[in-house]
Amino acid sequence: MYQKMINFWEFLHTYFDFRHFLTVAQNLSECMKESGKRRVIFMHAWYTDPASHAQASFLSRNIFLWLVIGQTLAGMRLSEKFLETTDHLDYTCVLPAGLTNGPVTDQEFLTNDTDSIVPGCPSRISRAD
Numbered sequence: 001m002y003q004k005m006i007n008f009w010e011f012l013h014t015y016f017d018f019r020h021f022l023t024v025a026q027n028l029s030e031c032m033k034e035s036g037k038r039r040v041i042f043m044h045a046w047y048t049d050p051a052s053h054a055q056a057s058f059l060s061r062n063i064f065l066w067l068v069i070g071q072t073l074a075g076m077r078l079s080e081k082f083l084e085t086t087d088h089l090d091y092t093c094v095l096p097a098g099l100t101n102g103p104v105t106d107q108e109f110l111t112n113d114t115d116s117i118v119p120g121c122p123s124r125i126s127r128a129d
Contacts, residue, residue: 018075
């Protein structure tokens, strides 16, 4: 029983260890520097910037963002902050709304180069678009 408890806690520590996003960004940065490549695109998510959490609904902010994906978003934010310190990369972090497996639509794309949330953008976008 004791060994099972240790394994469970090790699993939780591994599952909630969000630093792997930073490690991936650092390793990718180093590989790109060594190979002379500059352009990289990261696909993260809305709400990686903690300041943007205030724009979420009460339930989303206090349950989904905090309990469910909070650590993942924190890890993504760490990698974004790391990218801001690099001078050898030309990078873009795409922060899409929730992606669905729906069909192609005629939905308009809204973009914003400075904020984590795009005002007026729907919360779901089909991957096919």
